[in-house]
Amino acid sequence: MPIQPPSLRRPGATDRKAWQRASIYGDKRKRGRAGQRDRALVLAEEPLCRACLEQGRTAASTRVDHIKPLSEGGSDERSNKQGLCIPCHDAKSAAERAANQRSRTADR
Ligand SMILES: [Zn+2]
Known part of the structure; x- marks a missing residue:
């Protein structure tokens, strides 16, 4: 077996360059203007x-x-987005939180 040269790459290192800021967010959600534009587009396509x-x-x-x-x-793609009213969105979010909680306590 050939001997591997030592790697200077830290385990778990990403392709992010040192001058690029790491995202402080844990998800892939678009933010700022790109996010605003995407949301406006979805609401225009699905007014109801x-x-x-x-x-x-x-x-x-x-x-x-x-x-x-x-x-x-x-995903943060259009196919995974839908327009909802506030009560429906709140209800869906609450149901998702509850399901999340259940799966977390089941893991223990
Ligand atoms: Zn609704």
């Missing part, structure tokens, strides 16, 4: 809350929701 429409109601969508949450590996 998707969850309300499924239940035969109509409400203006004012929140952009990640269908599969970023915290569960969901």
